[in-house]
Amino acid sequence: MNTIDTTKFPKDLGYRFPAEWEEHEATWLSWPHKEESWPDRIHLIFPMYAQFIAELSKGEKVRINVKDEEMKAFALSHIEKTDADLSQVEFYFFETNDAWCRDHGPAFLVNKVNAENPKVIVDWGFNAWGGKYPPFENDDVIPTKIGEYFNIPVFHPGIIMEGGSVEFNGKNTLMTSKSCLLNENRNPEYTQEQIEEYLRNYYGVSQILWVEDGIVGDDTDGHIDDTIRFVNEDTVLTVVEEDENDDNYELLQVNLRQLQEMKLEDGRPLNIIELPMPDGVYCEGERLPASYANFYIANKSVIVPTYRCAKDEVALEIIQKCFPDRKVVGIDSTDIIWGLGSFHCLSQQEPKI
Numbered sequence: 001m002n003t004i005d006t007t008k009f010p011k012d013l014g015y016r017f018p019a020e021w022e023e024h025e026a027t028w029l030s031w032p033h034k035e036e037s038w039p040d041r042i043h044l045i046f047p048m049y050a051q052f053i054a055e056l057s058k059g060e061k062v063r064i065n066v067k068d069e070e071m072k073a074f075a076l077s078h079i080e081k082t083d084a085d086l087s088q089v090e091f092y093f094f095e096t097n098d099a100w101c102r103d104h105g106p107a108f109l110v111n112k113v114n115a116e117n118p119k120v121i122v123d124w125g126f127n128a129w130g131g132k133y134p135p136f137e138n139d140d141v142i143p144t145k146i147g148e149y150f151n152i153p154v155f156h157p158g159i160i161m162e163g164g165s166v167e168f169n170g171k172n173t174l175m176t177s178k179s180c181l182l183n184e185n186r187n188p189e190y191t192q193e194q195i196e197e198y199l200r201n202y203y204g205v206s207q208i209l210w211v212e213d214g215i216v217g218d219d220t221d222g223h224i225d226d227t228i229r230f231v232n233e234d235t236v237l238t239v240v241e242e243d244e245n246d247d248n249y250e251l252l253q254v255n256l257r258q259l260q261e262m263k264l265e266d267g268r269p270l271n272i273i274e275l276p277m278p279d280g281v282y283c284e285g286e287r288l289p290a291s292y293a294n295f296y297i298a299n300k301s302v303i304v305p306t307y308r309c310a311k312d313e314v315a316l317e318i319i320q321k322c323f324p325d326r327k328v329v330g331i332d333s334t335d336i337i338w339g340l341g342s343f344h345c346l347s348q349q350e351p352k353i
Contacts, residue, residue, distance in 0.1 A: 004117045004153040009201035015109035015120055016204035018351045019170025019230065020297040021323075025352040026061035026090075027298065028106065029053070030142070031075045032099035032346075033067070036133075037339040044335040046078045051331050052303060052343055054084035059300030063350070065094040065101070065142065094146065097139045100341055102225070103129070103162035104139035105348030106146050109204055118353040121147040121154045122202050124161035129220045130185025157202045159195075160186040164223035164345055166203070171233040173207040173264060174199055177214055179222035207265045211255045215239070215277075216247045217287040217340070225344045226291040227255060231322040234264060235271040239293050247287065248277060275318055278307040283338055290333070294342040295319060297349075302326050305333030305342035 004013070032049060035042050056062045062084075066072045072091045079089060096104065107122040123143035128136035147154035167175045180186070181195055190198075196208045214222025228238045238259055241248040262270050281290040292315040295304040302323050306312040312330060320328040333342045 004120065006153055006155050010109050010120060010122065010155055011201050011204040014111045014114065016111070016172075017107060017109050017168055019168050019233075020349055021232070022170060023352040024060045024299050024349045026063045026350045027056050027296075028063050028065070028101050028146075028348045028350060029346060030065040030096040030099050030101045030105070030139075031071055032339070033071060033096075034098045037098055038335070039338075041335055041338050045339070047081070048332055048336055049346075050078040050082050050084070052346070053079055053089065054082035055301055055303055055329050055331070056298050056347075057085040057088040059298055060088065062089045064089065064091050065096050066091050067095045068093060092146070092149065094142055094149075095138050096142060097128075097136050098133070099339070100139075100164075100345050101142075101348045102164045102341075102345045103220075104136075104142050105163065106143035106350070107163060107203070107348075108350050110351050110353060112353065117153055119152055119351070121152050123147070123154050123156050124202075125157075125159055126162065127160050127186070129162065130183060132219060155202060157198055159190065159198055161198075162220065162223065163348055164220060164225045164341075166199070167224045167228060167230055168203070168205070169230040169233045169264075171264075172205050173209060173233075174203060174205040175209040175211065175224055175228060175230070175236075177211050177222040177224050177227070179213045180220060180224075183221045185221070209262050211258045213251045213255065215252070215289050215291060218289040219340050223345075226289055226294055227252070228259065229293050229295070231273075234268055235273065235322070237273050237275045237293060237319065237322060239277050239291055240274045241277045246277075246280070252277070273318065273322065276311045276314055278311050278315070279309040281307055281334065281337055288337050289340055290337050291342075292319070294333075294344040296343045296347050297323070297326070300326060302328045303343050304328060304330045305337065306330040307337070308332065308334050
């Protein structure tokens with residue numbers, strides 16, 4: 001039986017949240033089933049979602065939360081139509097409210113010198129992005145259920161936090177956005193300084209970098225995984241909008257200017273690579289948060305959402321240059337983005353020890 005003092009902070013016990021490009025044991029997903037997230041459209045997303053699973057399975061285990069045997073059979077009926085390595089696909093009967101595992105899934109921290117407990121889970125509070133989409137009580141307990149099943153110690157900070165709101169360089173630096181983490185619909189009783197303390201203590205980082213905002217149409221109030229992504233310890237990809245008349249233009253320019261002023265703990269400036277925004281994708285006249293930054297870094301590939309536009313290939317080429325040791329794979333996300341998120345929002349990595 002693993003034993004650890006979960007009244008202490010993970011950072012004080014030597015734990016850290018690895019960068020996404022560090023080796024994975026598995027990727028966690030929650031099978032999509034909430035029709036309200038993709039009104040009249042959920043049936044269209046399953047082929048692309050299954051293709052995502054197939055790509056993941058080529059380099060790591062894929063662990064999928066499902067409600068019951070019926071949902072498992074439905075999921076398999078789609079996965080079996082792909083070239084997925086089914087020996088790598090595992091199902092767990094943990095019922096969820098929705099599919100966005102980045103935000104409700106477990107945050108795995110590691111400590112490679114602790115032989116008894118090399119891996120722990122942080123179970124942040126989850127309130128469906130400021131209470132926007134109840135019910136969310138099943139999603140809120142997913143990390144603890146996984147911890148109990150695998151006998152992994154679980155920490156409970158007691159504040160709201162979503163995985164898509166934070167980005168890591170693997171070397172003590174975390175980046176996030178003020179529009180999300182300082183939003184009154186998350187933790188209104190805490191100041192910026194207090195939230196930073198939680199981030200340091202429960203993610204095992206020492207530096208917090210803030211940008212201002214997220215993109216138009218993002219119902220998460222500005223998750224960083226739609227705008228800025230670390231690709232190594234000192235390099236970020238950041239989306240920019242070339243059309244000065246576009247609603248995203250100025251807010252992304254503000255983020256860019258903030259990035260240009262930042263320095264890492266050792267004094268180095270960030271190496272900034274600009275990534276175009278796709279052409280606007282709309283649902284009944286409403287702008288959807290389509291972004292190439294919502295890619296997922298798997299063990300053998302980088303899986304990038306594409307949107308049936310001319311900029312797709314440009315974005316794939318830029319991202320490929322950032323990951324010479326991985327294959328960059330574009331998967332059509334035009335229907336998936338109707339749910340207001342894409343591949344990074346749908347997934348959560350479990351690091352390998």
